[in-house]
Every structure is written in C-alpha cells, then in structure tokens.
Amino acid sequence: MHDNLDKEYQQYRRSWIELPEKFIIRDFPMHLDIETTSCCNLKCTFCDKLPLLKKNQRGYIDLDLYKKIIDEGAEHKLWGVKLSYRGEPLLHKDICKMVHYAKKNGVLDVYFNTNGMLLSEEVSNELIDAGLNRISISIEGVDAASFEQKRIGAKFDVIKKNIEILLNLRSKKNVNYPKIRIQTLHVSGFNLEQYRNYWVKFCDEVAAVDYKDESKRKSGLVYDWACPQLWQRMTVEWDGTILPCNNDDLRMLSPGNVKDKTIHRCWHDDKINKIRHLHKQGLSHKIEDCNGCPWRTAQINKLIRKGN
Numbered sequence: 041m042h043d044n045l046d047k048e049y050q051q052y053r054r055s056w057i058e059l060p061e062k063f064i065i066r067d068f069p070m071h072l073d074i075e076t077t078s079c080c081n082l083k084c085t086f087c088d089k090l091p092l093l094k095k096n097q098r099g100y101i102d103l104d105l106y107k108k109i110i111d112e113g114a115e116h117k118l119w120g121v122k123l124s125y126r127g128e129p130l131l132h133k134d135i136c137k138m139v140h141y142a143k144k145n146g147v148l149d150v151y152f153n154t155n156g157m158l159l160s161e162e163v164s165n166e167l168i169d170a171g172l173n174r175i176s177i178s179i180e181g182v183d184a185a186s187f188e189q190k191r192i193g194a195k196f197d198v199i200k201k202n203i204e205i206l207l208n209l210r211s212k213k214n215v216n217y218p219k220i221r222i223q224t225l226h227v228s229g230f231n232l233e234q235y236r237n238y239w240v241k242f243c244d245e246v247a248a249v250d251y252k253d254e255s256k257r258k259s260g261l262v263y264d265w266a267c268p269q270l271w272q273r274m275t276v277e278w279d280g281t282i283l284p285c286n287n288d289d290l291r292m293l294s295p296g297n298v299k300d301k302t303i304h305r306c307w308h309d310d311k312i313n314k315i316r317h318l319h320k321q322g323l324s325h326k327i328e329d330c331n332g333c334p335w336r337t338a339q340i341n342k343l344i345r346k347g348n
Contacts, residue, residue: 049148052119060268063320065313068116068304071149071273073286074109075125076101076132078278082155082193086225089126101278103134105299109276110145112303120149125275125286130158136166143171151175151218155191156199164206172218177203180224182238203242221245250338260331263340264322267330270315274307282306284315287335292328 055070077100080090113121121142123129129152132138142150151174159177167175177199181187184196206220222239226232226248236246269285276282280298281291295301295309306312315327324330 045148048119052148055119056272060266060271063266063271063316065271065308065316068113068118069272069274069307070118071120071122072109072113072118072303073122073125073273073275074101074106075127075276075278076106076123076129076135076138076152077127078125079131080126080128080155081131081157082128082191084191086190093126099278100132103137105280106134106138107141109298109303110142110147113147114145116304118147120273121147121151123150123152124154125277127278128155128158130154130163136163136170139167139172140170149173153178155194156202157194159199159202159206161205161209164202164209167218168209168213168215174221175206175218176221176223177243178224179222179239182235200242207242219244221247223247223249226250250335260325261337261340262325263343265324265336265340265343266319266322267324267333267336267339270312270319274303276303284312287333 052070055066058064059066059070078090078093078098079100080087083091110118110121123135123138123142129135135152139150150172152172153176156177156179159175179187179196179199180190187196188194203220203222206218210216210218220243222243223246224235232248235248239246267285269287273286274282274284275286276298281294282296282298282301282303283291284293284295293311293315295306295311298306315330318324318326319330324336330336
C-alpha cells in the first residue's frame with residue numbers, strides 16, 4: 041500500500057514539472073489552493089494584501105462548501121491541496137476536520153502555510169492524527185527583536201516553542217509527518233546561511249521564498265515565458281470564487297464560483313484556455329493581470345540573469 045502511494049506521489053511530482061513544459065492540460069487540476077480564511081491574527085509590515093480587504097471580503101470558508109470542493113476533486117484524482125492563500129488557516133475552527141476530510145478522500149499531499157502563533161499542542165496533536173503531510177511556518181530572522189518588529193502581534197519565543205512541541209509530538213507518535221518547513225522572505229542583503237544554521241535543527245527544510253514586490257505590477261515586461269500554474273493548479277477563495285492561479289489580485293480572470301460552477305468546468309473554460317494559449321505563444325504580457333504579476337516579473341528576471 042505504501043509503495044503504491046509513493047509511486048503515485050512520484051508520478052504527481054513528475055507531472056508537476058512535465059505537464060507545463062509540454063503544455064499538456066490534465067482533465068482536472070493536479071492541485072488546489074483552498075483559502076480557508078482571508079482573516080489573519082497578525083499585522084505584518086510587509087503584508088500588502090490583507091490590509092486592503094474590505095469587510096465583505098473577509099471571511100471563513102463554509103465546511104460544507106469545502107467538502108463539495110474535495111468531493112469533486114476526489115472524483116477527478118486531485119493530488120494536492122494547500123489550505124491557505126491570503127489569511128491564517130489556524131484561525132478556522134474546522135482546519136483539522138478539513139485536513140482529515142481531504143486525506144480520507146485520497147488527497148496525497150495536504151499542507152498549508154502558517155505564522156505558527158496558533159500552533160498549540162492540542163492543534164498539533166489533531167493535525168498529526170488528521171494526517172497533515174506538510175506545514176510551512178513563516179519566520180523572519182533569528183532573533184525576537186527584528187522578528188516582532190516586522191510581524192506585529194507575533195511572539196518569537198511562542199512560535200519557537202510551538203515548533204518544538206510539534207517535533208516532540210512527532211517523536212512520541214513515531215511518525216515523520218507533517219514535514220516541517222521554516223521559510224522566510226528573500227530580500228536584498230538577507231543572510232540565508234545564518235538563517236539556515238539557526239533554524240535547521242527545528243525543521244526538515246529551511247527555505248527563502250521570493251518577495252512579491254507589488255510595486256513591480258504593470259511592468260510591461262515582454263518575454264517568451266509561460267506560467268506553469270496554468271497547467272498545474274487553481275485557487276478557490278473562501279467565498280467560492282475560482283481563480284486560475286494564486287497571483288490574480290484583481291480577480292478579472294476568474295472563470296466562476298464553485299457554488300454554481302464545477303472546478304472541472306472552470307478548468308476547461310474558454311477564458312482560461314485563451315490565457316493558456318497566449319502564454320504558450322509567449323504573449324503573456326498581453327494579459328493585463330499577468331503582465332503586472334510580481335511572480336511573473338520575478339521568474340522572468342531570474343531567466344534574464346541566467347542568460348536564458
């Protein structure tokens with residue numbers, strides 16, 4: 041059984057790379073980003089999305105709506121689910137139930153990003169029992185002063201203790217999941233080696249993710265580049281709004297809402313296929329939201345620096 045699951049997971053990861061490279065459209069997304077909530081318990085100085093949300097844009101996904109999404113995914117061999125997008129998933133009272141429901145319905149890879157403040161012993165215990173595969177904990181720096189200055193409302197020592205508790209629970213239960221990733225925003229002048237040396241003993245992986253500089257929107261950057269997300273995943277916001285990727289801030293590219301339209305239908309929507317076609321032709325700059333996407337800008341700049 042475990043061998044079969046491992047083979048299926050390896051197939052999933054191969055497809056993650058190969059399908060976008062070959063522009064092959066799977067019958068259903070390999071992965072879904074499901075926004076459990078757009079609310080957060082912190083006020084980070086570098087957050088440029090949540091502070092701009094209006095009251096009616098803040099909320100929590102209904103558990104029945106979530107189950108509807110997973111049920112459809114189970115019918116179409118959904119491989120991965122990330123239970124976070126803009127907010128803090130541990131704020132949702134049903135987060136552990138959501139993990140369990142996805143695992144019960146055959147989703148291979150279930151994970152989410154968190155700031156770690158609410159990762160109590162009780163919650164960690166339930167997440168392990170629910171079968172959570174991975175957890176990414178966002179921490180800037182290696183000392184309380186600089187960290188708490190950036191992440192207002194967070195306590196460095198609390199998060200560090202919560203991670204230690206999770207590690208101890210894994211050991212007591214004799215399991216190696218959830219895999220723990222500690223990550224930070226990668227900005228100019230950042231010492232990744234120092235960061236890695238400090239946190240490596242608290243996790244399975246240390247990483248730095250690119251900072252999405254919203255000031256780079258509408259850059260007008262022209263380059264023969266196709267976004268792999270269009271062949272990999274879709275995003276469902278807490279209210280059911282479906283997005284073609286996890287970077288569509290303006291929501292102009294939404295093909296519909298899961299409350300009245302299936303994800304399968306949205307995945308094959310003419311609007312989404314047109315976007316794929318333009319990306320495939322190297323014309324992603326002609327799509328307003330894509331042209332201004334900070335992630336697109338960052339990926340193209342990497343290729344330019346490498347001389348590709």
